[in-house]
Amino acid sequence: MEFSQVVRSRRMIRNYDPDRPVPDEVLARVLGNAVRAPSAGFSQGWDFVVLRSAEERQAFWDATTDPASPPDNWLRGIQNAPCLIVCCSDPGAYLDRYAEPDKGWTDRDTARWPVPYWDVDTGMAALLMLLTAVDEELAGLFFGVPAERVDQVREALGIPADRNLVGVVSLGYPAPDRKSPSLRRGRREVSKVAHAGRFGTPLELA
């Protein structure tokens, strides 16, 4: 698909056909594009835990949801996803990389980092998964793990304590879903977010 059409077509899909798994070759392309995300110092401090069997996925949902409260429509739709990819970032990989001689930040001080590029870069990898899903005519969603559930997910999936859980990409073939009510907020158009030369000066393009 043309790049511009992929970008225009992408939106978060919150319901999936539970009976159509993600083919291996599609998953390979999704992950193959994810590892082409850029990363600071080519650190590539990311890991992706792929959950495909019913048992694997249930372990994730058990760790993130309360069995006492029945799933709402949102959750029922997402739980139909035949594939979940838990995207983890590895701050230590960046601290190690930047302690090497060509960078020389041997103190491994996170205060040197204006923003946590481990999380930013892993987010870029997740975006490439979502875009590849569109290119493959699949549907995807990126969602976060509630902070108070992160430890339970790490334990359920054997994720080391030094990894951040940046979010989860759910993948599958789309089923009818309700658009997010957040979309009613409207998109902030370029004229609202772009500044010319100085913050607050509108950018005017021919």
Next chain:
Amino acid sequence: MEFSQVVRSRRMIRNYDPDRPVPDEVLARVLGNAVRAPSAGFSQGWDFVVLRSAEERQAFWDATTDPASPPDNWLRGIQNAPCLIVCCSDPGAYLDRYAEPDKGWTDRDTARWPVPYWDVDTGMAALLMLLTAVDEELAGLFFGVPAERVDQVREALGIPADRNLVGVVSLGYPAPDRKSPSLRRGRREVSKVAHAGRFGTPLELA
């Protein structure tokens, strides 16, 4: 261009033709795709300060570099870029959004956030700029502002103190450059970063 070709072709370019500015219509497409990045709660807490005139760009370089030390090859190449886009994130937009009734996090406590989605989402917008540059046969680079220079850049460009500087996208038509020595590290292939069902279990794809 085909989506998959854009992804495969993208790499960071560190030198530009200083005499070929970025046409308005190309810049419009770059920014138009950036605002299609996903964001938590559709918060869209991002701003992009576009520096195109020699004076605007010099103000940025003055704020980030030491006039006493002559620019190295890296810096000379990047300073040829006719367009710099300073990508800012706005944590307050997310805290405001999630304090609304449908989310209800009225305490505005950043501890609720497993990772700073304001920075992650703005990074996704920056990646869409880089990919769009490839699609338009331009070249781009994403680089961070050193933490100790962030305040000076905010002051030089009038960026409010509550914004994070996630990074800068430089854009232009490519000139010969040296590939980053970081690339010698090699890409971490899918087989190294993907796990099946549980962290540490190799993913095998047909």
